[in-house]
Amino acid sequence: MSARNDVPPSTVGVELLEHGVEVEYTDGRTTLYRGVPEPVTDTLTTPPKKETHVLVTDPTETEGVMLYVNDLKTHDDILEATGVGRVVLDDGEEEEIFPGVTVRRPGGMRTEVEADPEIARGRVFVFVEDDWSERSYEFVGEESEKTGDSETDERTDA
Template sequence: MSARNDVPPSTVGVELLDHGVEVEYTDGRKTLYRGVPEPVTDTLTTPPKKETHVLVTDPTETEGVMLYVNDLKTHDDILEATGVGRVVLEDGEEEEIFPGVTVRRPGGMRTEVEADPEIARGRVFVFVEDDWSEQSYEFVAEDRAPGDEEVDTDDTRSGDDAEPTEDGRES
């Protein structure tokens, strides 16, 4: 199967913890996106070649929908088994992936995400990672994080030294 197609997401379980966001895939496996998400109020721009995962919760914050943006490594059958969706964009393209959540490829292998949590009717998280680091972000209303206008994540932080699973996350 291809690894370059859009794949629609299914509902996944979500648990918001004081040390990160846990996602339970439809196949029963869980992954933990570690760290308290950094607030974002406008546009999040990722560094080149980073994996970008967008999670939008429902109003109860116990389930949500997750999409990988421009993931070219994960095959369709794996995404379908886990409930994770995928959107693939060319440079210069943009798409509203959920109501109130837009992703675009401005060029240079970067991804931009804009979100309005009020329109999304839930919490909007973005996880940016590679084999060496991971960062967590949450879109918040302007009045919750004054002064945050745009976050450029080129100043990556290193993750901790926990045992990673096959997909690079703690199980």
């Protein structure tokens, strides 16, 4: 099967932990995105060639929908078995992947994500990783950022 098609997501389980975000796929397996997510209030631009995963939770924060952006490695049947979706964009393209969440490819193998958690009606996380590093981000309202409601993680990206 192709690894270049858009694949619609299913609902996955989500558990918010002190040390990261755990996702339970529809096939029962789990993965942990480690670290306290860095707060983002504006546009998040990823470094080139990084895998970008976007997770939007429901208002209960126990379920969500996850999409891989421009993942060219994972085959459709694996995504369908796990409940993870995929969107593939060419340079210059953008798409609203969930209400209030837009991704675009500005060029240079980067991804830009913009999100409004109020419109999304849940929490919006972005996980950016490769074989050497893993970063977690959460879109927050500007008030949360100003009042320091979110903790940040001191990791650096290699």
